[in-house]
Amino acid sequence: MYGGGNLFETPKLDELRNEDPIKLKEFEDRIERGEKIEPNDWMPALYRKQLIRMIEQHAHSEIIGALPEGTWITRAPGFKRKMSLMAKVQDEVGHAQLLYSAAETLGKSREQMIDDLISGKSKYSNIFNYPTFTWADCCFISWLVDAGAIVNQTANARGSYGPYCRALDRICAEESFHLKYGHHCVIHLATGTPKQRKMMQEAIDRWWEPLMHFFGPPDKLSVHTETLVKWKVKMATNDENRQQFLDMYVPKIWELGLTIPDPNLKKNAETGLWEYTEPDWAEFKRVINGDGPCNKERLAVRRVAEERGEWVRQAMLAPQSKYVVPLA
Amino acid sequence: MESLDPRIARLEISDDAILQPKEALDQLVTYEVFVQKKDKAAFEHVGIVHASDVEMAFIFAKETFSRRFTCFGMCVVETGKIRITGYTDNDNNIYDQVAKVEHGDGPEEIYEIFHLKKRGKQHVHIGSVEAESYDNALYKAKVLYDDEKPKFNVWVIKNSDILFSDEDDKAIWDTLSDKKYRDATAYRAMDKIKKFKEEQLNQ
Numbered sequence A: 001m002y003g004g005g006n007l008f009e010t011p012k013l014d015e016l017r018n019e020d021p022i023k024l025k026e027f028e029d030r031i032e033r034g035e036k037i038e039p040n041d042w043m044p045a046l047y048r049k050q051l052i053r054m055i056e057q058h059a060h061s062e063i064i065g066a067l068p069e070g071t072w073i074t075r076a077p078g079f080k081r082k083m084s085l086m087a088k089v090q091d092e093v094g095h096a097q098l099l100y101s102a103a104e105t106l107g108k109s110r111e112q113m114i115d116d117l118i119s120g121k122s123k124y125s126n127i128f129n130y131p132t133f134t135w136a137d138c139c140f141i142s143w144l145v146d147a148g149a150i151v152n153q154t155a156n157a158r159g160s161y162g163p164y165c166r167a168l169d170r171i172c173a174e175e176s177f178h179l180k181y182g183h184h185c186v187i188h189l190a191t192g193t194p195k196q197r198k199m200m201q202e203a204i205d206r207w208w209e210p211l212m213h214f215f216g217p218p219d220k221l222s223v224h225t226e227t228l229v230k231w232k233v234k235m236a237t238n239d240e241n242r243q244q245f246l247d248m249y250v251p252k253i254w255e256l257g258l259t260i261p262d263p264n265l266k267k268n269a270e271t272g273l274w275e276y277t278e279p280d281w282a283e284f285k286r287v288i289n290g291d292g293p294c295n296k297e298r299l300a301v302r303r304v305a306e307e308r309g310e311w312v313r314q315a316m317l318a319p320q321s322k323y324v325v326p327l328a
Numbered sequence B: 001m002e003s004l005d006p007r008i009a010r011l012e013i014s015d016d017a018i019l020q021p022k023e024a025l026d027q028l029v030t031y032e033v034f035v036q037k038k039d040k041a042a043f044e045h046v047g048i049v050h051a052s053d054v055e056m057a058f059i060f061a062k063e064t065f066s067r068r069f070t071c072f073g074m075c076v077v078e079t080g081k082i083r084i085t086g087y088t089d090n091d092n093n094i095y096d097q098v099a100k101v102e103h104g105d106g107p108e109e110i111y112e113i114f115h116l117k118k119r120g121k122q123h124v125h126i127g128s129v130e131a132e133s134y135d136n137a138l139y140k141a142k143v144l145y146d147d148e149k150p151k152f153n154v155w156v157i158k159n160s161d162i163l164f165s166d167e168d169d170k171a172i173w174d175t176l177s178d179k180k181y182r183d184a185t186a187y188r189a190m191d192k193i194k195k196f197k198e199e200q201l202n203q
């Protein structure tokens, strides 16, 4: 799973001015023709930088996203749910592996990315900084956070960087199980006893705002991303992804008799667009900068895994072979 | 640290420690992984793993790449042992840039050849040649395997550097049938929604 709304750095124009104009044109023509860029191709430094940043954030979101769900495996109701959730969490960690590999082809080692995650230098999807109080919170993540992630990943899979697209094709194929499983869990609670319904409704009330944050700040507040769109790094704007999500999933939530905690949420028949209350973007900023309910705990879990696994990695190091960048 | 996550207490995790800087990189070596998606199909590239040696790379690769999709065979090779040509684009064939090399300075051995036939797709195994060096192998591949269509990139690998799965051990790939819960089709719930909607209407 993964949140959209990547935090790109504002591209500086002079970064492009230093590029060889002939090579830049060849590069842009290739993208224009619909051909993918491969790791050994010439690419502008800015393209490389923004892609590393985006794929790395995506990878971190997969492993950090596995933490809130992972803690529910032992407490999932019944053997079947435990098996399913375990398989889903295993998939998510697998997604991180595929994505780290894709980012590595651009020249940043996996170890460096993990170090940057733990030190707080790299970001991950904000939504995983919120706590899962009940089983229904876990069901909300499996269905709706994954649904949001799929909207974003499907868009990115049409991008220009070969290794990222290949990883995403694989990931999207696996996500279909997550989506169906999550929906199944939510249906079970929503059509269950009054107590189960109440638990599901409370989860939606808690998670709706973080889920609106998940797609990133509105386009009018986002940095200028024209170059990234031309280079097919960014395939859809934050608002486009958010609209698509609302269009696909609000009816599915409503048909279960559940409500969404936004009195202004409705589809405008004329424009065909959803209208909603803007979520609190100051809160989004505050949490992404480290001050959310679970930021410290999420990173601490990763840090401890890294520290306590160090002796294993040291024992396995083969001094005669050296790390190299993957080929594709 | 106060947390809803039972691991935090069990593993005695505190939130104030910082990661100590490491003396040196302890990133393991990179291996490229290839699978056969169908029985007897050509091997195609699926991704990479990091491992301490080729046997461990194979185990990681099996876990990563045969967990969810059909697989009939797998092989792994250390990335540093693959010889790769430059990339071309548009309609340009990389073999047009391959020079005639009729001999090499090594003993004759088997080299495996992989083609990239479309940018964005995977490298696919096309066949093998007996050659005396990488350059010699590449030239022989050009003679044998260069048909009309452009190839954008070629990988040349010594057969002896590759660890292949055992042909007689095919049963190790048959893991999907008893894991139906990993399939989207195991979660049909339309009946439940329909019944729920009918009940709502009758109320």
Ligand SMILES: [Fe+2]
Residues within 6 Å of the ligand: A001, A002, A062, A091, A092, A095, A171
């Ligand atoms: Fe995922």
Ligand SMILES: [Fe+2]
Residues within 6 Å of the ligand: A001, A092, A146, A175, A178
């Ligand atoms: Fe997922």
